[in-house]
Amino acid sequence: MLAYLLNLATLICINAILAVTLNFILGYAGIFSLAHAIFFGIGAYVAAYMGLTWGSSLLAVLPVAMAVAGALSLVLALPALRVRGEYFVAASLGLQMLGLTVFAEWKSVTGGNSGLSAIPPARLFQQELDGPYEALGLAAGCLLAIVAVTSVLLKTSFGRNLRAVRDSESAACACGKNVAAIKTLSVVVSSALAAVAGVLYAFYLSFINVESFTLDTSVQLMAMIIIGGVGTVLGPIVGAVLLMVLPSLFSYLPFLPQTEVGSIQQIVYGLAMVLLMIYRPGGIAGVARQGVK
Amino acid sequence: MLLLQLLINGLQVGALYALTAVGFSLIFGSTKVFHFAHGSTFTIAGYVFYWLYSIAHLHWSLATAAAAVAAVAFGVFMDRCVYLPIKRHEGSYFTVFVASFGAAIIVQNAIGIVFGRSFISVSTPLSASVELMPSLFVSPLSGIAIVCAVVFFLALQVFLMRTNVGVALRALSENPELVRVFGMNPRRLSTVVFALGSLLAVPAAILTSASAGLNPAIGHHVMLISMAATIVGGVGSLRGAACAGLLLGMAENLALLWFPPQWTDAVSFIVLFAFILFRPTGFFGRPVAS
Numbered sequence: 384m385l386a387y388l389l390n391l392a393t394l395i396c397i398n399a400i401l402a403v404t405l406n407f408i409l410g411y412a413g414i415f416s417l418a419h420a421i422f423f424g425i426g427a428y429v430a431a432y433m434g435l436t437w438g439s440s441l442l443a444v445l446p447v448a449m450a451v452a453g454a455l456s457l458v459l460a461l462p463a464l465r466v467r468g469e470y471f472v473a474a475s476l477g478l479q480m481l482g483l484t485v486f487a488e489w490k491s492v493t494g495g496n497s498g499l500s501a502i503p504p505a506r507l508f509q510q511e512l513d514g515p516y517e518a519l520g521l522a523a524g525c526l527l528a529i530v531a532v533t534s535v536l537l538k539t540s541f542g543r544n545l546r547a548v549r550d551s552e553s554a555a556c557a558c559g560k561n562v563a564a565i566k567t568l569s570v571v572v573s574s575a576l577a578a579v580a581g582v583l584y585a586f587y588l589s590f591i592n593v594e595s596f597t598l599d600t601s602v603q604l605m606a607m608i609i610i611g612g613v614g615t616v617l618g619p620i621v622g623a624v625l626l627m628v629l630p631s632l633f634s635y636l637p638f639l640p641q642t643e644v645g646s647i648q649q650i651v652y653g654l655a656m657v658l659l660m661i662y663r664p665g666g667i668a669g670v671a672r673q674g675v676k
Numbered sequence: 677m678l679l680l681q682l683l684i685n686g687l688q689v690g691a692l693y694a695l696t697a698v699g700f701s702l703i704f705g706s707t708k709v710f711h712f713a714h715g716s717t718f719t720i721a722g723y724v725f726y727w728l729y730s731i732a733h734l735h736w737s738l739a740t741a742a743a744a745v746a747a748v749a750f751g752v753f754m755d756r757c758v759y760l761p762i763k764r765h766e767g768s769y770f771t772v773f774v775a776s777f778g779a780a781i782i783v784q785n786a787i788g789i790v791f792g793r794s795f796i797s798v799s800t801p802l803s804a805s806v807e808l809m810p811s812l813f814v815s816p817l818s819g820i821a822i823v824c825a826v827v828f829f830l831a832l833q834v835f836l837m838r839t840n841v842g843v844a845l846r847a848l849s850e851n852p853e854l855v856r857v858f859g860m861n862p863r864r865l866s867t868v869v870f871a872l873g874s875l876l877a878v879p880a881a882i883l884t885s886a887s888a889g890l891n892p893a894i895g896h897h898v899m900l901i902s903m904a905a906t907i908v909g910g911v912g913s914l915r916g917a918a919c920a921g922l923l924l925g926m927a928e929n930l931a932l933l934w935f936p937p938q939w940t941d942a943v944s945f946i947v948l949f950a951f952i953l954f955r956p957t958g959f960f961g962r963p964v965a966s
Contacts, residue, residue, distance in 0.1 A: 385716065415770065462952045466907075468688030472710075473903035474952055477945030480900060484942045598896060599708065609774055646785040651787070661761050664771045 389515040391563020395627045396522035400580040402607040402619030407533050408573040410614030414547035417601050418475040421482035422574040424454045427542040431499040432548030439503045448582045449575040456574030468671045477597050486593045498592025505586035518587050677811050682929045686790045690925025691825035692880040694918040697905030706849040709759050709865045712776035715895030716783035721747040722881035722890040730798050744878045751874030788892040796876040797889030815823030817887050822881045825896035904948040916959045
């Protein structure tokens with residue numbers, strides 16, 4: 384039971400990191416990305432590849448994973464600069480599909496559909512972090528650090544610029560803000576931080592394959608921040624906890640057929656998204672009516 | 677010969693894409709609702725047809741009619757029970773989009789529970805391919821798909837140009853306030869738009885189920901294509917959406933000359949991406965760039 388709870392807590396922390404980073408672009412910059420799972424995946428594959436070939440020192444892997452994800456996120460930033468709102472959703476959905484195809488087909492690096500296994504646990508200063516407590520500590524530490532980094536960023540002038548861009552791009556532009564630079568930077572920061580979650584995930588599970596980085600994951604992350612509350616500090620974390628704990632509750636309900644539990648979960652997420660949007664668009668932790676414009 | 681074969685396949689797939697894309701573009705253009713669940717309309721129509729024709733062994737015309745009723749009912753339900761309450765208190769695209777997305781997830785998983793997650797396909801007397809020339813296989817469905825697309829598109833154009841409701845719909849996309857001032861009811865018009873748009877997905881869904889097959893997740897693919905076609909064709913232009921749907925179908929199939937079939941989604945994305953970067957206004961229509 385304790386092992387189970389530790390595992391759940393670690394996965395909650397990893398998902399909360401993803402939710403916080405997605406909220407950073409969605410909630411504050413108004414960039415609606417359906418491709419977040421791809422940057423999670425890039426982090427995980429970089430970690431797995433480096434761990435299997437050179438070694439799993441976090442001090443080496445984290446910067447590389449963040450750099451790779453940040454650089455590749457410029458691909459996402461390009462359409463984000465050209466089009467707004469709905470059109471960007473289409474572009475990011477396309478990028479999600481493209482990324483998944485690359486993950487599944489670039490067999491020499493990603494292992495194709497069967498994935499990569501026997502990834503060594505993370506190392507920090509020659510110390511292997513392979514126990515459940517160490518893993519949880521590492522994940523929780525990273526979550527705290529990322530919440531701190533994003534909160535500080537949002538308090539600076541950069542954060543104010545982000546919100547200005549979200550609320551009115553034209554007004555921000557008229558005030559002499561470099562909208563393109565602000566958007567690009569926010570996408571790069573968010574993707575690089577999402578890669579951290581990927582690194583933790585790969586080292587923690589020691590096995591990854593494309594299944595973890597599908598559109599379903601992107602959707603689940605989106606559901607987390609929407610249900611929790613968009614544009615709030617607490618929202619994504621509340622959402623991550625809720626959406627990670629609910630599935631385990633579902634699997635304890637005896638009247639549900641085991642094979643359909645996954646689908647029923649998804650239906651519940653979908654229903655929650657529809658009903659929340661009708662009755663409380665700000666999410667659970669949000670103030671009523673605080674949606675993204 | 678392979679090239680000719682792929683061109684014919686591309687034309688068939690493109691014609692079906694054009695139909696779904698026009699439905700999406702019609703809804704988005706006149707009501708400004710980003711109807712992400714349009715892919716679900718497609719899936720519902722396809723599965724209703726499959727269920728009645730292949731499992732319950734009904735006559736194809738009855739199965740088609742039932743699929744059409746189901747698709748229209750779903751579209752109108754989404755408009756009345758989901759989008760309308762949201763638009764009443766908040767108009768942001770984000771809220772509408774999330775609700776629409778949630779509905780798409782529900783439909784996909786509900787269909788997965790009822791019919792399973794694997795591919796299903798409907799075999800009809802028309803599904804079998806005929807060898808026209810050595811190594812050139814064409815099924816009668818290709819012809820039907822192209823004829824269907826042309827007929828439906830022309831009928832839609834006549835409806836929009838010649839009937840009072842059609843003219844009102846075009847006015848709705850230009851200026852909803854003015855429509856209200858003239859004493860027409862935008863809410864009723866939006867129901868008509870959703871019914872029409874959903875209806876356009878029906879022939880595409882049925883023909884796809886009879887040729888390539890369906891699975892519950894196909895809605896995402898259909899949605900990507902419809903959104904891409906709307907952008908590539910130019911927002912607000914039905915003609916553009918139709919041409920772009922055709923282009924995407926062709927691109928997907930011609931890409932098979934160089935890439936393995938797993939890359940089809942990637943090809944649609946690259947076409948979309950190229951248009952966003954180099955020609956954000958699309959073929960025809962209003963600019964979408966900020």
